[in-house]
Amino acid sequence: MTAPLERVFxxxxxxxxxxxxxxxxxxxxxxxxxxxxxxxxxxxxRELVASAWETPxxxxxxxxxxxxxxxxxxxxxxxxxxxxSARRRRGPGRRVRPAPADAx
Amino acid sequence: xxxxxxxxxxxxxxxxLACRRLPARIRQxxxxxxxxxxxxxxRDRDTGPAPVRVVRMLAFAADTLRGTALAPDAYRGAHRGAxxxxxxxxxxxxxxxxxxxxxxLLACAxxxxxxxxxxxxxxxxxxxxxxxxxxxxxxxxxxxxxCTPRWASxxxxxxxxxxxxxxxxxxxxxxASLSGWGHPLLFAIISxxxxxxxxxxxxxxxxxxxxxxxxxxxxxxGPGNSLAGP
Numbered sequence: 001m002t003a004p005l006e007r008v009f010x011x012x013x014x015x016x017x018x019x020x021x022x023x024x025x026x027x028x029x030x031x032x033x034x035x036x037x038x039x040x041x042x043x044x045x046r047e048l049v050a051s052a053w054e055t056p057x058x059x060x061x062x063x064x065x066x067x068x069x070x071x072x073x074x075x076x077x078x079x080x081x082x083x084x085s086a087r088r089r090r091g092p093g094r095r096v097r098p099a100p101a102d103a104x
Numbered sequence: 105x106x107x108x109x110x111x112x113x114x115x116x117x118x119x120x121l122a123c124r125r126l127p128a129r130i131r132q133x134x135x136x137x138x139x140x141x142x143x144x145x146x147r148d149r150d151t152g153p154a155p156v157r158v159v160r161m162l163a164f165a166a167d168t169l170r171g172t173a174l175a176p177d178a179y180r181g182a183h184r185g186a187x188x189x190x191x192x193x194x195x196x197x198x199x200x201x202x203x204x205x206x207x208x209l210l211a212c213a214x215x216x217x218x219x220x221x222x223x224x225x226x227x228x229x230x231x232x233x234x235x236x237x238x239x240x241x242x243x244x245x246x247x248x249x250x251c252t253p254r255w256a257s258x259x260x261x262x263x264x265x266x267x268x269x270x271x272x273x274x275x276x277x278x279x280a281s282l283s284g285w286g287h288p289l290l291f292a293i294i295s296x297x298x299x300x301x302x303x304x305x306x307x308x309x310x311x312x313x314x315x316x317x318x319x320x321x322x323x324x325x326g327p328g329n330s331l332a333g334p
Binding site: 021022023026032033034035036037038039041042045062063064065 | 133136137138139140141143144145148163164165167168169170171172174175178179
């Protein structure tokens with residue numbers, strides 16, 4: 001999992017029911033738009049994230065698009081983050097190395 | 105407000121360029137999505153003062169363009185892989201473009217500084233017709249441009265007028281000192297006043313830049329509402 005993806009998952013999982021606009025996600029995840037939107041597009045293609053258009057609140061105001069994790073997206077995000085945390089807990093020093101040939 | 109509309113127009117152009125790289129079926133909806141974010145960023149007071157918000161809005165648009173240039177496959181529903189092979193080369197090209205733009209901006213700033221420095225030097229040491237006459241002519245051109253509806257701007261008008269006064273004062277002072285006519289101090293005072301006017305106009309421009317998108321734009325004004333696509 002890439003660092004931007006991790007950040008986006010964390011932001012979504014802070015409140016899975018919340019609807020997030022692209023700009024809000026940018027601010028919360030600390031990612032630039034050129035990184036965030038392709039990432040969201042990939043997640044949408046995998047059906048982990050869904051989007052919808054809001055109804056404009058004022059006349060003439062442009063409708064904005066918001067994003068939220070799908071049910072599958074929530075599961076995948078939790079799983080991926082849990083696996084990442086587990087890997088981090090193990091740390092790089094405890095990585096399992098293949099045994100040398102003469103030890104067998 | 106005028107400045108806000110201009111900034112939004114620049115942002116719109118960048119978004120429009122970004123959308124040209126997308127597949128036709130999603131182009132319009134992405135254009136609408138990103139365009140809707142521009143006025144939101146411009147009015148997001150949490151970000152900081154107005155100039156910071158403008159920079160942030162333009163950075164949003166420019167980075168969106170970078171995103172569509174570097175990762176067009178993401179919008180076609182493909183995963184990272186084959187399409188990302190050229191990403192490094194593209195990134196270098198983008199970095200080069202960015203550095204070039206930064207260099208251009210720096211060069212403009214240095215030029216402006218050198219220009220003002222030359223005027224101050226002329227004011228302090230004594231006039232030179234080879235400098236003051238072009239100064240008058242160039243700024244008369246700017247002044248004429250600022251009177252046209254396309255470039256109408258009160259601060260540009262006053263700034264160029266101030267520089268015309270400086271140049272005229274310096275020219276007359278040079279001619280007077282050559283011919284021994286009039287009192288050079290009078291023309292020196294005129295050119296100092298002209299310079300003071302132009303500096304005040306620059307100051308006003310900075311203050312205006314600091315204030316401008318602070319007032320919310322009316323919904324039915326400006327390009328933020330145009331329905332034209334990319």
